Amino acid sequence: NAGVTQTPKFQVLKTGQSMTLQCAQDMNHEYMSWYRQDPGMGLRLIHYSVGAGITDQGEVPNGYNVSRSTTEDFPLRLLSAAPSQTSVYFCASSSGQMGQETQYFGPGTRLLVL
Amino acid sequence: DAKTTQPTSMDCAEGRAANLPCNHSTISGNEYVYWYRQIHSQGPQYIIHGLKNNETNEMASLIITEDRKSSTLILPHATLRDTAVYYCIVRVWTAGNMLTFGGGTRLMVKP
Numbered sequence: 001n002a003g004v005t006q007t008p009k010f011q012v013l014k015t016g017q018s019m020t021l022q023c024a025q026d027m028n029h030e031y032m033s034w035y036r037q038d039p040g041m042g043l044r045l046i047h048y049s050v051g052a053g054i055t056d057q058g059e060v061p062n063g064y065n066v067s068r069s070t071t072e073d074f075p076l077r078l079l080s081a082a083p084s085q086t087s088v089y090f091c092a093s094s095s096g097q098m099g100q101e102t103q104y105f106g107p108g109t110r111l112l113v114l
Numbered sequence: 115d116a117k118t119t120q121p122t123s124m125d126c127a128e129g130r131a132a133n134l135p136c137n138h139s140t141i142s143g144n145e146y147v148y149w150y151r152q153i154h155s156q157g158p159q160y161i162i163h164g165l166k167n168n169e170t171n172e173m174a175s176l177i178i179t180e181d182r183k184s185s186t187l188i189l190p191h192a193t194l195r196d197t198a199v200y201y202c203i204v205r206v207w208t209a210g211n212m213l214t215f216g217g218g219t220r221l222m223v224k225p
Contacts, residue, residue, distance in 0.1 A: 004157070033212050042201065042215030043158065058212065090157050103150075103213065105157025 001026050004106035006091050012112045013081040021076040021109050023091030029104075031096040032074040033058070034066065036087040037108075043090060049074055050096070081113045118202045123220040126196075132189040134219050136202030139183045145204050147178060148213065149187045153198040158215070161187065161200075192223045 007022045025032065033048035035058075045058030049068040063085060065077040074093075078085060091106040119137040126132040138147065149161040162169055162176045164185070169176045175188040189196055201218040 031212075035215075042217055043213075045212050045214065048212050059214070088155065092157070102160040103158075105159070107157055108155065 003027065004091055004093055004104050006089075006106035006109050008109060009107070010110045010112075012114065013078075014114055015082060017081050019078050019081065021078075021089055021091075021111075023074045023076065023106060024072050025074075025091075025093040025104070026072065027093060027095070027104065028071060029093035029095050030071065032068065032091065032093045033103075034064070034074070034076045035090045035092065036060065036085075037090065038087050046076065046089075078111075081111075083113045085111065086113045087111060118204055118216055120200075120202050120217070120219045122217065123222065125222050125224055126189075126192045128194060128223055128225050129191055132192040132196065132221060132223065134187040134189075134200050134202075134221065135184065136187070137184045138202070138204045141182050141204050142206075145206050147176065147185050148203040148205070149174070149176065150201045150203065150213070150215070151196075151198040152201070152218070153195075158201065192221075194223050194225065197221060197223045 004025045030051045034046040035043040037043045044060050046064050047066040049055045052068050052071050055066050068074050089109045092103045094103045146163050146165050148163040150158040152158045162174050164176045164178055178185045199218040199220050201215050203213050
């Protein structure tokens with residue numbers, strides 16, 4: 001199993017540009033989520049999904065869109081990038097089953113918005 | 115979710131036990147204590163979790179006080195590879211278990 005994969009690893013954007021961060025998992029997990037981590041800070045939840053076709057907002061959803069058309073993929077879209085969105089973005093997945101609480105995180109995407 | 119308090123940083127000698135404390139005095143009866151760590155900008159890694167009883171796995175032990183207001187993560191024989199930021203998270207179990215990460219404790223294991 002590859003686990004949780006994220007692409008790209010690095011990205012530089014100009015203010016106002018849009019882009020999509022890709023996230024995929026091969027563990028057949030129902031639950032997926034996106035976090036951002038600013039320098040020296042903990043992770044903050046952006047959006048999450050409890051299954052294909054179902055998404056919801058987390059703590060800091062503004063400026064981001066998500067969709068979940070398949071179990072495997074959970075892309076994060078930046079609509080109009082702003083310097084405040086410079087951060088490291090982590091995708092995570094979990095089975096959602098009691099007793100299997102582990103969240104598996106991807107390696108992250110480092111985004112710089114100029 | 116209950117608020118947690120952790121020291122900002124700690125040092126530990128290689129080969130010794132690392133004891134990382136976490137205070138969660140407002141924890142409620144159905145909230146679990148989770149520990150994750152993040153090694154140098156990698157994605158966080160699950161370590162262990164517990165509700166009331168002490169727990170042990172291949173990575174660490176979790177000691178929860180009887181009143182559940184604090185806990186300690188123990189790495190029995192710390193290695194240089196254990197240098198990381200350790201997050202203590204307290205919350206009710208929910209399917210999918212999306213977590214709220216605070217500042218964590220930066221553990222430096224020294225030779």
